[in-house]
Amino acid sequence: MKRKVMILLLLTSLFLTGCWDRRELNEISMVSGMAVEQGEKKKYRMTVEVINPTAELNPAKGTSTTPAITYSMEGDALSQLRNKMDVGMSRRMVYSHMRIVYIDEKIARKGFLEFLDFLERDREIRDDFYMIVASGVPAKDALAITYPIQKAPSLKVHAQLQALARDWGGSPDVREADVINALTTEGIEPVAIAVGVQGDAEQGMSMDNEKSVEPNALLVVKGMGVFKKEKLLGYVSVTDTRNFMWIRNKLRFTSLLVPYKNNKFFSVRIFRSGTRINVDYQQGRPVISIKIKAEGRIDTAQFNSKLDDPKSYRELERQTKAEIEKQIKTTIHTVQKKFASDIFGFGLILYRQNPEQFAQVKKIGMTNLPEREYRWMCW
Amino acid sequence: MNIFRNWFNQKQKYQPTPATTSSALLPKPEVSDLLSKGLPEIEQELRRIFGNTLDFYLDHLSVGKQPGLIVYLESMVNPKLISQEVVNKLTQAGQNYELTSVDKLKQFRREQLGGLMAKVIMDESEMVRDLLLGYVLIIIANVEAALVIRATTEEGRSITEPSTQTTIRGPKEGFVESLDTNITLIRKILHNPQLRFERYIVGKDTQTALAVCFINGIADGQVVEEVRRRIKDIQVSGVFDSGNIEEFITDKTITPFPTVYNTERPDSVAANLVEGKIAIITDGTPFVLLVPVTLPDFFQTTEDYAQPFLMASFIRVIRYVAFLISLVLPSLYLAVITYHIELIPTALLVNLMAQREGVPMPAAVEVLAMELTFEILREAGIRMPRAVGQTISIVGALVIGQAAVEAGIVSNTMVIVVALTAISNFVSPVYSFSVSSRLLRFVLILFASFLGLYGVLLGLVTMVAHLASLRSFGVPYLSPVAPLSIGAQKDVFIRLPIFTLKTRSPFSKVKRLIKQRNSQSPSPPEGDDLLS
Structure with a gap:
């Protein structure tokens, strides 16, 4: 009897739930990237980029057909457009492999909370795609700049950002989850990768862009966008981004150029570094100390230095230390003076170490602290 | 269910009761x-x-x-x-x-x-x-x-290397069809006065001789008695292979998993007898049965013990992996590409999509068609006359493999999946065991086509529950893994050096659990080397 019931249950489960979400691979379109802009008639214009797999895979065919197709629609909410894309495209859209979301500068300045909830909520969309602000170029165009190696633009940008973040630290490597984290946590403000187009965007959107040795248009990383809450305030450079990564202890490798004397430089390849931030509370004010420990090797020295002598090493070490200090200081100054946004998360650290005092400091604002209260340690 | 059961166990009631002794x-x-x-x-x-x-x-x-x-x-x-x-x-x-x-x-x-x-x-x-x-x-x-x-004539095949369980290193003798020769082959390996052979006659019309073989003092008396009882209970008109006997003495008939081991190798039989198992030799077939048996036994060969233990362990792990591949690979592939696209790495997905482009059939039909094709090829390969042997390989490789892909009927990846599955299936050292993964593979493919990974998991859970319920002459089929014995793990998924294998599995139902109490690792003499 028990067995009968079990077998019956097993059989019915086949008929009840089977097949409803079955999707054949040749009945789907894989969305690799998305761009959100302000619409002309409606609130948003959403552009999706889908991959043409045969062209992406096969280099021989790749020259004849486009590796990716984009299509734009306008609507008052992204969720409404999500499954409506077949107005212009074929097959069912699958968003689970989306790597990139471009947000147009205008929308970023106004705030993007309205559709961030959709991106987070949707069951197919992951939370590890890159959030990118398209600066100085329509987001839709940034989505379509071709490249000969990774033919689909989004895949190229994804690879580009990963490599840059790993080898030099020039991209803040923020995924959607990081943005949401920063937004929902007190004491830290979000940032986003900023990209722009070098060259003529119109020409970059054609397949011909792949054929020239020097591409007509390239998508380049410009640094990062600094936010306060969900609103974009402005941008900082790639170098500042590297320093930001350094302060956040996310830096893996970087190359540091240190001026020596008489327009001579030496450069250090940093291959290991660690950062510790402490917030002390002295005389009613927080004192933030940043400790950076870095190891590196000398890549180049444009002068005759006796590198077999420990003394000269120590001298170079001292100078490197000073340069790191300068770099970090400049970045913190720039960000705090220009934007007054605590993207480094000093407030969060204070909160973790001393929540009551954080409540008091919050009234003043973490970014309004006078300079002398940062203590520098570097070795 | 009852209909099936009746059909299965139907007795011919109008026949006179069979005579009591053979x-x-x-x-x-x-x-x-x-x-x-x-x-x-x-x-x-x-x-x-x-x-x-x-x-x-x-x-x-x-x-x-x-x-x-x-x-x-x-x-x-x-x-x-x-x-x-x-x-x-x-x-x-x-x-x-x-x-x-x-x-x-x-x-x-x-x-x-x-x-x-x-x-x-x-x-x-x-x-x-x-x-x-x-x-x-x-x-x-x-x-x-x-x-x-x-004055019996010695007609019959001479002793040759076994055709099913070949080894690289180890004894090359295989059983033949003669019961007496087979007994000789075992006795030649086991010079043990406690080795016992008992003779039975089975088969109303064939009068086939069986020999039950065990080592007195190692094999459990109860199990031996149970084997005797089951053999005496056999009522059958003809016995032509030990497979006929197997169906009568097995603990459970409706299962894809064999609960009786069979081998063509005297050294394998001898080694198992030493482990406390009981062999049943049937006259007229080189396949000797061994009971009781557990699932891990089907992943072991005598060669494991002839090789260095590191290599043997590695190969044994490979066998388990190959079994899993042959069991679940097609269904996993099917489930992932039709239900769980998000699980595939993007680069691989683009690749797979490009291959599926233009394939007219749903993936489930594709998998089933390819698997069926392979099974047909395999059966044809066994049954056809030797003289036309080449035909199958040409037809199989060219027509099914290349042409089907080039015509766009099936995708390249699918051919790889089916081929890998097929090859993995041949890794199993005992042919009768590979049948289980062959059958269950289709069940899992069906489950995967309806329910995706959930279905595959459901199928596997059911399979494991079934495996856990199996017994072979009172020994749990999954022992010593479930029920677990840490001590017996030395010779399950890996094989440790023979001198560490001091005991038998505590679930193996033998009289003597200790195998070699004082064995120890070799220790070279200290000091100067022997030559000086």
Whole structure:
């Protein structure tokens, strides 16, 4: 009897739930990237980029057909457009492999909370795609700049950002989850990768862009966008981004150029570094100390230095230390003076170490602290 | 369910109850006390029993002054032996013995035929049976006993390397079809006075001899008794292979997993006997059964112990992996590409999508079609005459493989998946075990096509539950993994050096759990090397 019931249950489960979400691979379109802009008639214009797999895979065919197709629609909410894309495209859209979301500068300045909830909520969309602000170029165009190696633009940008973040630290490597984290946590403000187009965007959107040795248009990383809450305030450079990564202890490798004397430089390849931030509370004010420990090797020295002598090493070490200090200081100054946004998360650290005092400091604002209260340690 | 059960266990009620002992099934002489009758009656009766068969030989002869009969089946005896041994001895007997009574006959057997397989019998039905087994029967007038001398011909295949379980390193002998030869092969490996063979006759119409073999003192008496009981209970008309026996003694019939081990290798049988298992040798087949058996046994070969233990462990892990691949790879692939696209790495997905582009069938149909094609190819490869052997490989490789992909009917990846599955299936050391993954693969593919990964998991959970419920002669099928014995893990997924394997699995139902108490690792002499 028990067995009968079990077998019956097993059989019915086949008929009840089977097949409803079955999707054949040749009945789907894989969305690799998305761009959100302000619409002309409606609130948003959403552009999706889908991959043409045969062209992406096969280099021989790749020259004849486009590796990716984009299509734009306008609507008052992204969720409404999500499954409506077949107005212009074929097959069912699958968003689970989306790597990139471009947000147009205008929308970023106004705030993007309205559709961030959709991106987070949707069951197919992951939370590890890159959030990118398209600066100085329509987001839709940034989505379509071709490249000969990774033919689909989004895949190229994804690879580009990963490599840059790993080898030099020039991209803040923020995924959607990081943005949401920063937004929902007190004491830290979000940032986003900023990209722009070098060259003529119109020409970059054609397949011909792949054929020239020097591409007509390239998508380049410009640094990062600094936010306060969900609103974009402005941008900082790639170098500042590297320093930001350094302060956040996310830096893996970087190359540091240190001026020596008489327009001579030496450069250090940093291959290991660690950062510790402490917030002390002295005389009613927080004192933030940043400790950076870095190891590196000398890549180049444009002068005759006796590198077999420990003394000269120590001298170079001292100078490197000073340069790191300068770099970090400049970045913190720039960000705090220009934007007054605590993207480094000093407030969060204070909160973790001393929540009551954080409540008091919050009234003043973490970014309004006078300079002398940062203590520098570097070795 | 009940319909199936009835259909399965239906008894032929109108038949008379079968006779109780197998010897009673032999054609019985109608005349009782046959041996006390005169020679003409005996001749008449024997001719009646055997009829007009071609190979029945009966002749009159004289032993000294006594008239007698010599009877045998020409097809079963060695003519050389008859002329050399039987006739020679009888001539001597005629000169020196007066074979007028049973005692004289016995004395003659003792003094002249000692060492030869000869006996004096008084029972008529035994007479008939011995004739069938290749004995020469000599009846002397007025003596109420018959002399039987064994002169069996040695016809049959010579001992060769086994064709199913080949090894690189290890003994190369394989069993043959003759029961006696097979027993010899085992005895040659196990020089142990405790080694026992018990003879049974099974099969109403074939009268096939079985030998139950075990080592007294290692094998558990209860299990041996259970094997005896199950063999005695067999009611079958014919036995042509040990597979027939297997179906009668197995613990559960409706299961894809074998609960009886079979092997063609004497060394494997010997090793298992030492482990406390019981072998059943069937006359007429080189496949010897072994019980009780557990799932891990099907992943082990004797070669594991002939190789360095690191290599053996590695290969054993490979076997488990290959079993899993052959079981779940097609269903996993199907589930992932039709239900769980988000699980595939993007680069791979683009690749797969490009291949599926233009394939007209749903992936489920594609998988099933390719798997079925492979099964058909495989069966054809086994059954076809050797002479046309090349055809299959050409048709299989070109038509199915290349043409199907080029025509865009199936995707490249699918061919890879099916091929990998097929190859993995051949890794199993015991052929009867690979059948289980072959069958369950289709079930899992069906589950995957309806329910995706959830279905595959559901299928696997059901399978594991079923495996856990199986017993082989009282031994849990999954032991020593479930129920778990940490100590016995030394020889399950990996094989540690033989000197560490001191005990047998605590679930293996043997009398002696300790195998080699004092074994230890080798230790070279300390100090200078031996040469100096």
